Structure formats: C-alpha cells, structure tokens
Amino acid sequence: MTNDSAAESSVAVKKDSKGKSRTYRPGRIRERNRERILIAAEEEFALNGYKGTTIQNIAERAGLPKSNVLYYFSNKKRMYGAMFDDILARWNKVFTEISPEDDPAEALATFIRNKVEMSRKYPLASRLFAMEIIQGAPFLLDHLRTNMREWVRGRAEVIQSWIDDGRMAPVDPVQLIFLIWSSTQHYADFQVQILMVENKAEYEKRDFDHAAEFLTGVILRGCGLESPK
Amino acid sequence: MTNDSAAESSVAVKKDSKGKSRTYRPGRIRERNRERILIAAEEEFALNGYKGTTIQNIAERAGLPKSNVLYYFSNKKRMYGAMFDDILARWNKVFTEISPEDDPAEALATFIRNKVEMSRKYPLASRLFAMEIIQGAPFLLDHLRTNMREWVRGRAEVIQSWIDDGRMAPVDPVQLIFLIWSSTQHYADFQVQILMVENKAEYEKRDFDHAAEFLTGVILRGCGLESPK
DNA sequence: TCACTTGTTGTCCATTTGTTCAGGAGTCCG
DNA sequence: CGGACTCCTGAACAAATGGACAACAAGTGA
Numbered sequence A, B: 001m002t003n004d005s006a007a008e009s010s011v012a013v014k015k016d017s018k019g020k021s022r023t024y025r026p027g028r029i030r031e032r033n034r035e036r037i038l039i040a041a042e043e044e045f046a047l048n049g050y051k052g053t054t055i056q057n058i059a060e061r062a063g064l065p066k067s068n069v070l071y072y073f074s075n076k077k078r079m080y081g082a083m084f085d086d087i088l089a090r091w092n093k094v095f096t097e098i099s100p101e102d103d104p105a106e107a108l109a110t111f112i113r114n115k116v117e118m119s120r121k122y123p124l125a126s127r128l129f130a131m132e133i134i135q136g137a138p139f140l141l142d143h144l145r146t147n148m149r150e151w152v153r154g155r156a157e158v159i160q161s162w163i164d165d166g167r168m169a170p171v172d173p174v175q176l177i178f179l180i181w182s183s184t185q186h187y188a189d190f191q192v193q194i195l196m197v198e199n200k201a202e203y204e205k206r207d208f209d210h211a212a213e214f215l216t217g218v219i220l221r222g223c224g225l226e227s228p229k
Numbered sequence C: 001t002c003a004c005t006t007g008t009t010g011t012c013c014a015t016t017t018g019t020t021c022a023g024g025a026g027t028c029c030g
Numbered sequence D: 001c002g003g004a005c006t007c008c009t010g011a012a013c014a015a016a017t018g019g020a021c022a023a024c025a026a027g028t029g030a
Helices: A005-008 A028-051 A055-063 A064-074 A078-094 A104-121 A123-135 A139-165 A173-189 A192-195 A204-223 B027-052 B055-062 B066-072 B076-094 B104-120 B124-132 B141-164 B173-189 B191-196 B206-221
Strands: A012-015 A021-024 B014-016 B022-023
Touching: A005 A139, A005 A173, A005 B124, A012 A028, A028 A055, A028 A078, A028 A123, A028 B027, A055 A064, A055 A078, A064 A173, A078 A104, A078 A123, A078 A139, A104 A123, A104 A173, A104 A204, A123 B066, A123 B124, A123 B173, A123 B206, A139 A173, A173 A204, A173 B076, A173 B206, A192 B141, A204 B173, A204 B206, B027 B055, B027 B066, B027 B124, B055 B066, B055 B076, B076 B104, B076 B124, B076 B141, B104 B124, B104 B173, B124 B173, B141 B173, B173 B191, B173 B206
Parallel strands: none
Antiparallel strands: A012 A021, B014 B022
C-alpha cells in the first residue's frame, strides 16, 4: 500500500536445485511472530514516535531478541510501513459506504458512533495515525493523496445530494467530515488530557457512549437534523 | 511552569570576590540568541518529535554551533520545557475569560474564532502540544492536572449557568469544550491531510475564515443558538 | 586599564542505534 | 534419515548523538 512490504506476508515462491518451482507455506510460526512484533511495534511507535522507538524496545516488548525482529522486518522503515498497512486495512473494513438514498440523520449518527467506537477499540492506531500526519505524513502522503481523497470526495458528494434534496441544512460537506473526524479522533488521541481534566484514572465504556451521544446530538442538530432515537 | 528553566531568562544575581552582591543584565545578546534557538527548536521538535530532534539540527537551523546552543540550554530536556513555557504563556494571553452575563452565542463564537486564529498563527505550537499529549504528556502532565483542569472547570461552570438559565440547549459543557478544542485544533495539526484531501498546496487566510464560519454555524446551532451576524 | 562576567567554539567521549552477517537450530517431507 | 528450507541469534560495526570541557573572545562597570 504505502510500500513494498506486502511481500513479507505473501507466500514465497522459490526454485529448488532442479529448477522446478515449488511453493512453501510461510507456516504459522512466521504468522504468529509477525503479529506479536506488530502489536509490540504499535505500542512502542505510538508511545515514542518513529525516531524515538528503538528496535531493541520493540523486541523486548515482543519477548524476542533484536536479531529475530530484524529477521521478520528487514528494517525499521519497513516495520513502520507494515504497521500502517495493517491499520489501514482494519479501518477499511469498518467504514461502510453511504448512499443518497440513506437517511442523513441515521447515516451520520452511525458514522459518528463507528468512529467513536474506533477510538475506543484502537486508540493506538488512532494515535499513530495522528502523529504521522502531524509530522507531515512522510509515509502516508501517498495514501492521503489517493485513497483518502477519494474516500472523502465520495462521502461529500452523498452529503451534498442530501443538501440539494433539502434533507439537511446547507453546510460544507467536506468540513463536516473533518469535524466528525477530528472530534471523534480526539477521544483516542487526547486521552490523557481528557482523563486529567475530568480527574479520572481510566476510560469506561459509558464514557464513550456518552461522548458519542453528545456528538451526534450537537452535530446532527447543527446540520438541522433530528437525532434518531 | 513545567520545570525550573525559568532561571534561564531571569536576571542573574551573583556575588563578586568581595562578597558584595551585584546584578548583571543578561543583555540582549542572551535574549536574542535564546529566542532564535527556541524558534528553531519549535520547528525541529514539531517536525521530528522529541527524540527525533537533534541538538545539531536545531543548532544548524538557528545558525549557531551546537556548543553554543548547549550554552544557553544546558540540555535537551530543558530546551523542550522552555519551549512549552513560552507556548503556554503565549496561549494564556489570548484566551480571555467568559462570564455568566455574556451572551452565549457571542462568547462561544468568539472562542471558536480565537481558537481557529490560533491554529493559523501558531500551527507549530499546536502540533507540538498535540504530539506531547498523544505521547502521554510526559512533560505537561502536571500542567494538565492543575492549570488546564481549572481552566476547563471554570468555563464549564459558566456554560452550565447559561443552560440553567435556559439560554442554550442542555449539552454537556465539558464535552462542548472538547468539541471546540478538537475541531479547531484539527486545522493546525492535520494540515497536511486537509491540504491533500482538498488538493491544495497551501492554506490561505480565507480557508480559516471559512472553517471558523462553518464551525460556529454548526456548533452554535447544535447548542440551540443563533449565530451572531 | 583592570577585574570579572558573559558568550563562543572546537574537541573529545561514552553510549546508543540500525543493520549486517555467519553460523547454527528447528521443521518438514520424501 | 537426509536434504531443503525456514527460523533464530550472538557478535560486530559504523554512524550518530547528547553532553562535558577547556581555552579563548567579547562585553561591562569602576
């Protein structure tokens, strides 16, 4: 997606000594360790940033020697890239399409709820993404320019059609998407700030429910819509 | 504020050989270089994160030898701290108080506009702050727990009083502050994403005006308020 | 001019870090 | 059991980095 690390998880095709081609399964050892490493990497990168993260730290967190980590991901950059491939794939699965026939209130509410749920379920991914963008998206620039642009454009067109049909207030659709994006993302990215300000030690499930409810309420009303009950 | 770097800019009081105390002006050499370094530091830290930034890079950007940078800020941590002291001071100056007597629509609109203006004027500061929080606020934890908590609490109380007086819809005041905070901050922090999605090379002033207008429109309406003209 | 402080800078060093590599252990299959 | 391949790992290394330091230059008030 963003780099050529895809080869890392694919099935290797090699030729044996007789020149015949044979296929080998990567085996589940590879699968398992790869995953372990990526999970550790997600935590470390989110906590310390790209440069601040050392392969040593990732290895320790994954309970493997550094050399072994480098056996799976030939270098740090690739690891970082592979992580984002994983994250983006995960996100893609969640966000369903919307269409002009949908009910605006329903669709927007669902979007907001999904996004908040995402912040709850994958806060590390959210933070990783945020840090990457803040630093100028050196790895994801291409993704932003292609996939994400198309994604936003598609949504914006549907929203615009709702507006044209007089089914919601005339607000800038792209700005609306940004608003939903940022306000929901905030619960993952600025977790510490929220916890400190609210004097809590940890999030609870109902905090997210409350947040989702608040956001749908205000944003829908802001779009001239009634919240679906 | 967050560390003891205050001493760095204060007037040094030393005793001379005879034991008499004398005061020396730091002179404007110190002032000027300090500022130059901090500006360079802001750019570097925002671009590469704490760990990713090297004193060498800061020095080069400031056009000084590394040793000279270390003469002004004895180590990297202190530099980082001094930077935030500057940033927080800058912010404090901008956000005026609100009171129960104010008009809710007027006050919220002003707040949103100020915050967007902040994103425009000091995008680096905003990003720096965001990265710090995302990484768990190792330097600003204390600030969040004290100053920021009080700040939010104070605002929330005023908003609540507006609600109690039936002057706006009953929305959670703290969540409302978070919403405004995140949605406005977004224009600075996720600049690259926005530019890519909108297929632009650079922000223009009117982009911010447009954003502020959109946000006040949606959020105020979401709070059951009319936008002040 | 003198005494003292402040400012400047090149050099040095211990440590960390990404990455390479060579060799060995484990696994699978005919 | 033997060969082919996958998986593992300790050791080594060049580059980079934060910081210490000493010697020197410039500024300042009396």
